[in-house]
Amino acid sequence: MATTVKTPVDEALALINESVRTLKAYHLTPEICGVKLNQNENPCDWDKGVKERAAAFFVERPWNRYPDFVPDALKSRLAAHIGVTPESVIVGNGSNEMLLVLMLSFAAKAKSVIICSPTFSVYRLLRDGMGMRPVDVSLTNDLRYDIPAVKKAAADNPGAMLIICSPNNPVGNTVDESGLRDILSVHTGVCVLDQAYVEFGGFNALGLINEHKNLIIARTFSKAMAAAGIRLGYMVGAPDVIAEINKIKLPYNINFFTEHAASTILDNVSMTQKSIEMIIGERERLYDYLKALPFDNVYPSAANFVLIRTKDKQKLFDHLKKCDILVRDVSSYRLLENCLRFSIGTPEENTLLLESLKSFFEPGLRRQK
Ligand SMILES: Cc1ncc(COP(=O)(O)O)c(C=O)c1O
Numbered sequence: 422m423a424t425t426v427k428t429p430v431d432e433a434l435a436l437i438n439e440s441v442r443t444l445k446a447y448h449l450t451p452e453i454c455g456v457k458l459n460q461n462e463n464p465c466d467w468d469k470g471v472k473e474r475a476a477a478f479f480v481e482r483p484w485n486r487y488p489d490f491v492p493d494a495l496k497s498r499l500a501a502h503i504g505v506t507p508e509s510v511i512v513g514n515g516s517n518e519m520l521l522v523l524m525l526s527f528a529a530k531a532k533s534v535i536i537c538s539p540t541f542s543v544y545r546l547l548r549d550g551m552g553m554r555p556v557d558v559s560l561t562n563d564l565r566y567d568i569p570a571v572k573k574a575a576a577d578n579p580g581a582m583l584i585i586c587s588p589n590n591p592v593g594n595t596v597d598e599s600g601l602r603d604i605l606s607v608h609t610g611v612c613v614l615d616q617a618y619v620e621f622g623g624f625n626a627l628g629l630i631n632e633h634k635n636l637i638i639a640r641t642f643s644k645a646m647a648a649a650g651i652r653l654g655y656m657v658g659a660p661d662v663i664a665e666i667n668k669i670k671l672p673y674n675i676n677f678f679t680e681h682a683a684s685t686i687l688d689n690v691s692m693t694q695k696s697i698e699m700i701i702g703e704r705e706r707l708y709d710y711l712k713a714l715p716f717d718n719v720y721p722s723a724a725n726f727v728l729i730r731t732k733d734k735q736k737l738f739d740h741l742k743k744c745d746i747l748v749r750d751v752s753s754y755r756l757l758e759n760c761l762r763f764s765i766g767t768p769e770e771n772t773l774l775l776e777s778l779k780s781f782f783e784p785g786l787r788r789q790k
Contacts, residue, residue, distance in 0.1 A: 440552035454747035458764040463647035465696040475685040488677040508660035516641040516654030526666045533581040539754035541590045575608035588618040591751045591762045593722025595623035620645030622723025634659040651682040726764045734759040744777040
């Protein structure tokens with residue numbers, strides 16, 4: 422009788438890449454509040470009629486058959502929507518998957534990744550998990566992009582991957598056209614510009630794709646398009662570069678639910694325009710109100726969230742939770758000590774946030790008189 426050789430778990434764990442084992446897991450504690458202002462989602466869901474039209478398709482479509490090998494129809498519609506050619510576009514299971522595909526495509530040659538911190542934490546997760554060399558450039562003390570420092574990092578690390586997020590999560594700051602052009606004038610590696618929030622503000626960099634073949638722009642349906650649940654992200658770049666990247670993307674990464682839901686969304690895109698305008702208006706209303714409260718700082722934002730700083734961060738977070746409002750504690754990020762991020766909700770939700778903030782600060786305000 423053959424003897425079975427058992428592998429103990431510590432031996433199995435020792436087989437995992439060191440770069441993965443040393444990662445701090447990306448984790449979001451599932452907390453439930455009536456008002457959810459913690460994930461920068463669009464607070465307006467799609468209306469039932471639109472969803473029912475998509476659902477009718479799901480009922481008829483055979484589930485035993487694969488989705489399209491390449492979702493060409495969706496890619497063409499998406500390309501037309503943003504004003505580029507279909508060959509410039511690659512689609513994926515959220516822009517997170519697109520970032521992973523980029524790492525797979527460029528890691529061995531780029532070796533290093535330049536990140537401007539604080540920024541979206543998935544960049545660091547992928548960079549460190551892939552074992553790439555970290556190059557961190559800080560934002561300025563007032564949380565803007567430090568263009569000379571980014572240029573220096575680019576010049577010091579020829580061929581590195583550079584990731585810039587604009588508007589930048591969780592701050593809301595942006596890089597403008599002249600800043601980006603300035604960076605691209607010295608950067609020799611691939612430049613990934615994550616524009617997940619661009620529909621809410623900041624400059625749309627798609628026009629630079631033709632000029633700078635090393636520029637790749639990542640976008641998503643998860644924010645302005647009000648479709649975080651369907652998981653659709655995409656990237657835009659020079660067609661020849663996109664064709665190569667496409668080879669490492671897994672086949673059938675877009676399931677037919679996503680594919681069809683995204684097409685339905687594109688049929689009804691005027692509906693998102695209304696919610697985008699509402700969110701921008703509400704962001705300005707919230708910002709003006711927050712500026713009048715005794716925070717240590719309130720940062721200007723071009724996205725669908727606003728970042729504040731207060732020494733009472735924990736008390737405020739807990740107070741808001743008691744008021745049934747969940748916001749994001751981002752105080753563990755570099756430079757963001759005592760910071761909370763408020764996503765923009767519906768006008769009613771934002772009013773509730775403002776009232777809850779007022780009730781938190783009122784005793785303090787009275788003390789100051
Ligand atoms: C800057 C940025 N990029 C990408 C993503 C991920 O988007 P997706 O839902 O398309 O994976 C997020 C999500 O919060 C984000 O803030």
